Amino acid sequence: MVAQQLVRIRDVRPKDMQAILSIEYKCFKDPYPLSLLNHLYATHPDGFLVAEADGKIVGYVIGVIRWGATGHILAIATDPPYQRRNIGSALMEHIISRLRANGAKLVRLEVRKSNAEAQQFYLKLGFREREEIPYYYEDGEAAVTMDYKLEV
8 A cells, every 4th residue: 555645835945946946957947046036035035835745846836916916837847757646736726725825816828839738737727728929939930828816
C-alpha cells in the first residue's frame, strides 16, 4: 500500500526563493530572475504561495490584484517529479480563494499558445479562453489570455 502524499499550501518565506527559482528554471523557457521573484514577494507577499511535500517546496503560485477587481496569476509551476498529483490544482484553488477574499471578481492569466497541456489544465479549472496576444513572450511566441469569473 502506498502512503498518501501530504501536500501543504502556505505563504512564501524569504528562504524559499532558491527552491522557487530552481522550479522556475526547470519549468519555463524564460524563467523569472531571482531579483524579480524577490520584488514580487516584497510587493505582494499575500499573493505568493508555495506547496510543500516530502519536506521540500514542490510548487508555487503568484497572484496579485490588478486593474481594480481583477486577480492576475503571474506564475504557477510544479516541480516536474511532482506534476500530475493535483498540486497545481491545490495552488490554484488557494490563490483564487485568496484573490476572491481580497475583492477580485475575475481572475486572469496568460499562457503560451504552444502550451496546450497548461491550457487544458486551466480549462478544467473553469477558465475560459479570451484572446491571443501576439509576440507576448521574449522569444516572440503569442500568449492566450484566459479568465475565470468569480461567483459573488
